[in-house]
Amino acid sequence: MDATSNNxxxxxxxxxxxxxxxxxxxxxxxxGKIGPDEARQFAIEIGNYKxxxxxxxxxxxxxxxxxxxxxxxxxxxxxxxxxGSIIIGGLLLFFICAVAYSALYLGLKISCGCTGxxxxxxxxxxxxxxxxxxxxxxxxxxxxxxxxARALGAGFEVDPVLPxxxxxx
Amino acid sequence: MKKQLxxxxxxxxxxxxxxxxxxxxxxxxxPGYPPMPWVKPVAKEPPQVNKTDPATNDxxxxxxxxxxxxxxxxxxxxxxxxxxxxxxxxxxxxxFCVAEIDCVLRHLADRDATIVDAxxxxxxxxxxxxxxxxxxxxxxxxxxxxxxxxxxVQDSLIIVYCGGGxxxxxxxxxxxxxxxxxxxxxxxxxxxxxxxxxxxFGDFIEMGG
Numbered sequence: 001m002d003a004t005s006n007n008x009x010x011x012x013x014x015x016x017x018x019x020x021x022x023x024x025x026x027x028x029x030x031x032g033k034i035g036p037d038e039a040r041q042f043a044i045e046i047g048n049y050k051x052x053x054x055x056x057x058x059x060x061x062x063x064x065x066x067x068x069x070x071x072x073x074x075x076x077x078x079x080x081x082x083x084g085s086i087i088i089g090g091l092l093l094f095f096i097c098a099v100a101y102s103a104l105y106l107g108l109k110i111s112c113g114c115t116g117x118x119x120x121x122x123x124x125x126x127x128x129x130x131x132x133x134x135x136x137x138x139x140x141x142x143x144x145x146x147x148x149a150r151a152l153g154a155g156f157e158v159d160p161v162l163p164x165x166x167x168x169x
Numbered sequence: 170m171k172k173q174l175x176x177x178x179x180x181x182x183x184x185x186x187x188x189x190x191x192x193x194x195x196x197x198x199x200p201g202y203p204p205m206p207w208v209k210p211v212a213k214e215p216p217q218v219n220k221t222d223p224a225t226n227d228x229x230x231x232x233x234x235x236x237x238x239x240x241x242x243x244x245x246x247x248x249x250x251x252x253x254x255x256x257x258x259x260x261x262x263x264x265f266c267v268a269e270i271d272c273v274l275r276h277l278a279d280r281d282a283t284i285v286d287a288x289x290x291x292x293x294x295x296x297x298x299x300x301x302x303x304x305x306x307x308x309x310x311x312x313x314x315x316x317x318x319x320x321x322v323q324d325s326l327i328i329v330y331c332g333g334g335x336x337x338x339x340x341x342x343x344x345x346x347x348x349x350x351x352x353x354x355x356x357x358x359x360x361x362x363x364x365x366x367x368x369x370f371g372d373f374i375e376m377g378g
Contacts, residue, residue, distance in 0.1 A: 036195035037310035044309065044341045063188035070180045070187075083176035110337060111289070111307035118290070118308045 011143040018140035019075050019084075022133050026072035026088060032116020033065040045113025049102040049122075067091065075137070078144060085141040092134045099126045256355075265343050268328055268355040270363055277373045282326040283319060285346075287338035288361065298330065298364065299375045306331070306338035309345045320351070328355045333362025 033042045043061035047054045067087060075084030095114070102108050103122040112122040120126075255275060258266035268276075276282040277298065286293050286301040293303045302319060304312040320327065327346060331339035336358045343354050364370050 034191065039192070039195070040345075041308065041310050044306070044345070048306075048337055048341070059188075062192050063184055066184035066187040066191070067181065070184050074176065074180055080173075080176055082170075082173040083180065086173065086177050087180060108337065109332070109334060113307075117311055118305070121289075 008145070012145070015081075015140045015143035016078070018136040019078075019081060019144075022088060022137045022140065023072035023076035023084070025133060026068045026075075026091075029115045030065040030068035030072070032119070033061075034069075038116050039065075041117050042113060045111055048108065048110040048113070049098050050106060050108065051098055051102065064091075075140070079146065081141060081144055085137055088137055089134060092130050092137065096127055096130045096134070099123070099130070262356060262358065263340050263344060264347075265340070265354055265356045268357045270357075270359065270367060270369065272355070273328060273330070273357050274369060274373075276326065276328060277370075282328050282355075283316075285316065285327055285329045285342060287329050287331045287342040292332060292361065294377070296374055296376045298370070299373050301330075301375075304329075304342050306341040309342050313345070313349060316346075317349070323350045324352050326353045326355065327351055328357055330357035330364070331360040333358075333360040336360055 032038060039058075039061050042065070043057045046052060046057040046061055052060070068091065071084050071087035071091065073084070074080040075088050077084070099112070099122045102110060103126070104124070108122075110122050112119050112126045114120075114126065114129075255269065256272040259269075260267040277284070284298050284301040286297050286303050287306050287309075288297075289305050289307060290303075293301075293305070297303070302312075302316050304316055329339040329342050329346070331337070336356070339356045339358065339360065343356055346354050364374070
């Protein structure tokens with residue numbers, strides 16, 4: 001096994017570990033928000049952020065945990081990693097903006113609601129954690145190459161361009 | 170890339186579907202359980218009650234206490250009280266009457282109200298009002314059983330206090346209490362900041378875990 005091949009294996013391993021870490025965190029976070037009481041509590045946490053009118057906080061409180069679950073599973077499963085990254089990345093960016101606006105800009109002393117009940121106060125630590133998760137997600141996506149690309153020895157392209165077959169007469 | 174974007178849309182739609190199914194399953198599992206918070210419209214500010222009873226024009230009549238919290242019914246006050254009831258509902262937030270420090274002190278002395286601490290665990294562990302039941306805003310549903318065990322009558326008076334400031338915590342807890350059918354909830358908005366700063370609570374403060 002040459003050095004390039006070793007590097008590729010290492011990159012793949014790092015990619016899987018990062019995806020597992022981010023996906024695992026999101027599965028854990030969603031677990032604390034799925035359930036009748038948990039959804040009600042999460043609706044309150046969303047309302048605290050003062051981003052949505054309170055009458056509209058119930059729908060995201062019920063749906064968002066499932067987006068986290070499916071997004072995390074898509075991120076962990078290699079062939080759907082890119083789709084998972086788009087969802088989880090979007091969620092992380094949204095969370096960072098929400099905490100920055102509510103906790104830092106408005107100065108609200110609110111619970112983060114990240115992992116359901118008792119998940120600590122929203123603030124710089126929450127933003128820091130989300131930035132780290134976002135970084136892990138970017139790394140996992142950047143280092144991952146699908147099996148088809150690996151077999152052809154191509155770069156990090158998802159769909160390698162195959163030579164066109166000659167047209168039949 | 171197109172395939173991945175289609176997958177994103179599929180995942181989002183599946184999440185909506187799963188959420189809808191879960192929501193209906195949760196409601197069927199617990200019939201009669203209170204609805205999601207915020208579904209009820211917030212009570213509008215009631216018209217200001219004239220402190221003088223128009224029928225008798227007597228400022229000491231029984232109707233001088235203003236409206237009772239939430240019920241909108243005239244509060245009954247003792248006839249030996251001054252016309253200015255310290256627990257009159259002069260300000261409402263989210264439909265709840267806001268209690269002032271004198272009112273809270275009176276109820277603490279009379280021991281006729283259940284005190285609920287809506288702050289977080291570490292604040293509660295540090296110090297709290299004596300006998301306060303801990304129902305933190307960040308885990309209100311998890312702690313409702315503790316409260317239900319001590320407050321059997323749903324029209325019992327409950328005073329919810331928070332850390333002070335914007336006091337979101339006590340509003341949140343109050344809203345859930347209302348959903349559970351507690352009809353007589355007062356919010357102490359100035360909360361722990363005032364309790365500490367005023368120095369008037371003395372023996373009513375409990376320290377340590």
